[in-house]
Amino acid sequence: MKLSEKQKQIFAAEGHLLVAGGPGSGKTTISILKAAQAAETRLRPSQEILFLSFARATISRVIEAIENEHDIDPVIKRRIHVETYHSFFWRLLNAHGYLLGLPRSLAILTPAGEAIALSNIRNSFEAEKKLTSEQKIDKRAQLQKERERQARNEGRVSFDLFARYVAELLERSDRLRKLIAIRYPLIVLDEFQDTNADQWRVVRQLGREATLMALADPEQRIYDWIGADPARLDQFRMEFMHTEVDMQGDNHRSNGTDILLFGNDVLKGKFTKNEYVGIEVNTYPANENQALATLMTTTYAIRKRLVASNQKGWSLAVLVPTKKMTRLVSDAFREPPEKLTPIHHMASIDLDAAILAAEVVSYLLQPPSLFHLEGFIDLICNYFRGKGGDDPSKTDLAKADSIRKAFAKYREKKSAGQAVPANSIAVAMVASYEAACAAVFTGDPEKDWVSIRKALDGGPCTRLKSIAIEVRNIRLLERGTQLRQDLSKNWRDFGGYKDALAITQQAFVREHFSTQSKPEQGVIVMNMHKAKGKQFDEVIIFEGWPRYVNKEIIANPDRIVRGNDRKNADSQSRQNMRVSITRGKRTTTILTPDNDPCVLLF
Numbered sequence: 001m002k003l004s005e006k007q008k009q010i011f012a013a014e015g016h017l018l019v020a021g022g023p024g025s026g027k028t029t030i031s032i033l034k035a036a037q038a039a040e041t042r043l044r045p046s047q048e049i050l051f052l053s054f055a056r057a058t059i060s061r062v063i064e065a066i067e068n069e070h071d072i073d074p075v076i077k078r079r080i081h082v083e084t085y086h087s088f089f090w091r092l093l094n095a096h097g098y099l100l101g102l103p104r105s106l107a108i109l110t111p112a113g114e115a116i117a118l119s120n121i122r123n124s125f126e127a128e129k130k131l132t133s134e135q136k137i138d139k140r141a142q143l144q145k146e147r148e149r150q151a152r153n154e155g156r157v158s159f160d161l162f163a164r165y166v167a168e169l170l171e172r173s174d175r176l177r178k179l180i181a182i183r184y185p186l187i188v189l190d191e192f193q194d195t196n197a198d199q200w201r202v203v204r205q206l207g208r209e210a211t212l213m214a215l216a217d218p219e220q221r222i223y224d225w226i227g228a229d230p231a232r233l234d235q236f237r238m239e240f241m242h243t244e245v246d247m248q249g250d251n252h253r254s255n256g257t258d259i260l261l262f263g264n265d266v267l268k269g270k271f272t273k274n275e276y277v278g279i280e281v282n283t284y285p286a287n288e289n290q291a292l293a294t295l296m297t298t299t300y301a302i303r304k305r306l307v308a309s310n311q312k313g314w315s316l317a318v319l320v321p322t323k324k325m326t327r328l329v330s331d332a333f334r335e336p337p338e339k340l341t342p343i344h345h346m347a348s349i350d351l352d353a354a355i356l357a358a359e360v361v362s363y364l365l366q367p368p369s370l371f372h373l374e375g376f377i378d379l380i381c382n383y384f385r386g387k388g389g390d391d392p393s394k395t396d397l398a399k400a401d402s403i404r405k406a407f408a409k410y411r412e413k414k415s416a417g418q419a420v421p422a423n424s425i426a427v428a429m430v431a432s433y434e435a436a437c438a439a440v441f442t443g444d445p446e447k448d449w450v451s452i453r454k455a456l457d458g459g460p461c462t463r464l465k466s467i468a469i470e471v472r473n474i475r476l477l478e479r480g481t482q483l484r485q486d487l488s489k490n491w492r493d494f495g496g497y498k499d500a501l502a503i504t505q506q507a508f509v510r511e512h513f514s515t516q517s518k519p520e521q522g523v524i525v526m527n528m529h530k531a532k533g534k535q536f537d538e539v540i541i542f543e544g545w546p547r548y549v550n551k552e553i554i555a556n557p558d559r560i561v562r563g564n565d566r567k568n569a570d571s572q573s574r575q576n577m578r579v580s581i582t583r584g585k586r587t588t589t590i591l592t593p594d595n596d597p598c599v600l601l602f
């Protein structure tokens with residue numbers, strides 16, 4: 001690869017570095033080359049370069065990019081340690097958290113566990129959009145207090161607290177800062193524009209001893225809602241003596257197309273061309289069937305041309321504005337409307353619900369024990385309390401309550417020797433439970449998992465059916481996975497899956513921190529926010545459609561701009577759209593409803 005002038009400048013610089021540049025300008029690439037250079041010339045034995053990034057998915061791309069740099073010696077490559085901020089913070093907290101008065105033994109309060117722990121507080125408030133600013137502040141304070149209580153009293157630390165605690169540790173301990181810098185003399189900070197206040201506190205402390213290389217695109221800052229701040233780059237400039245290189249204008253990803261130009265024009269809201277090479281905008285009639293049919297036929301066509309290109313490992317991303325749309329599209333691809341063929345794909349779905357569903361299934365793999373049914377009911381209630389993540393629905397929370405009440409009544413009647421009313425939820429639930437407990441296991445975790453799932457799916461309880469459907473989103477049991485191996489071992493050691501629940505819970509924590517995931521290939525469906533830092537051969541951006549009654553729009557959900565209302569077309573939605581557009585290397589296709597097209601396009 002021939003380095004650009006700016007990249008050469010970076011390569012030659014010493015000390016702290018701030019590298020700014022637009023999508024595809026080559027920031028990640030040069031940071032890897034710079035890391036390799038430092039590894040070769042500066043590192044003593046036992047030292048490494050630390051590369052910190054936000055998302056695991058970005059990490060797999062960075063790891064792939066490192067692997068693809070054939071000029072770097074494999075021995076040097078192994079000295080670049082790529083990790084998420086979360087995972088790095090967790091290592092520090094686990095080892096040194098007691099210095100802050102946290103319990104000696106800490107566990108992670110996973111997002112699913114956190115959703116359960118906070119569901120009562122969340123449920124005591126109205127929906128977020130109905131709250132006054134004071135109520136919002138009050139809600140946030142109560143949630144934070146409960147998180148703190150969980151950490152300090154129970155030793156269960158939620159992700160939200162990681163950066164805060166690590167900042168406190170580093171601000172207080174010279175020694176720890178020095179130790180980190182001795183181990184990692186150069187630290188690369190990917191997506192620096194997205195750091196929140198606590199993460200910035202950590203960075204400030206790290207930079208006191210180690211050399212920092214911050215990579216940033218101020219206009220890819222899409223996390224203002226969780227604390228990213230437009231002032232961050234200036235804060236870096238003020239804090240550190242540094243070299244700054246601005247690569248705006250360079251574009252190596254979609255060279256020869258107008259994809260970046262179009263993204264920049266969307267950002268400004270001013271279009272400089274009538275036609276943009278590499279950008280296609282198509283429309284569909286505003287109803288679910290025709291919208292999905294248009295998406296599917298477009299996907300077939302693009303997939304066909306990618307397959308015909310004979311390129312190994314091609315990728316096509318379908319980016320949508322909301323979690324709900326991710327599911328809707330994934331379901332449609334899996335079980336399409338009539339006459340269409342399914343599209344094999346990966347969907348990047350929030351797994352809160354699926355993880356809790358997997359806990360239910362794994363529990364049923366365990367041999368019966370005293371109070372086994374009670375444990376089962378607890379997990380079902382957990383499922384309904386935690387399945388909505390940080391946005392639980394009142395209906396699900398009410399379901400959890402009604403299950404608990406029905407079950408208490410069931411117990412009461414049984415111990416009094418009375419008949420339980422046949423229409424009690426508990427009756428159907430216990431029938432499905434007993435069917436699952438009757439499953440005969442083979443010792444093959446995948447087969448046994450499927451037989452539990454089928455028992456729940458085929459039983460009379462609709463609530464358990466929904467759990468059986470949800471758990472299909474989990475792919476951790478595929479051949480060669482750690483979960484599968486651990487369950488097999490458990491079976492061999494004990495002749496049964498004695499610890500299936502604990503093994504499954506550990507597998508999810510491990511999965512969260514794992515950097516093994518392969519870069520996505522084939523067709524991938526995901527929320528636009530999750531596409532950050534990634535690149536695909538082709539991209540489709542697909543949004544929702546307005547709902548009409550008597551030709552009046554009565555609802556307009558799942559749009560790129562809220563309600564597709566021009567007054568909501570703020571810089572956040574423009575930046576988000578620009579990030580999505582610029583993920584494509586060759587073509588980005590935008591699909592939007594014909595009678596109410598996306599307001600960012602005109």
Ligand SMILES: Nc1ncnc2c1ncn2[C@@H]1O[C@H](COP(=O)(O)OP(=O)(O)OP(=O)(O)O)[C@@H](O)[C@H]1O
Pocket residue numbers: 001002003004007021022023024025026027028029030217252253532533534
């Ligand atoms: N000097 C170069 N010559 C040719 N190709 C390059 C050069 N630098 C980077 N590339 C390629 O361009 C693509 C985009 O580069 P890279 O991922 O480093 O950009 P980025 O600035 O990190 O993008 P983003 O901010 O959008 O994540 C990659 O496929 C990379 O291999």
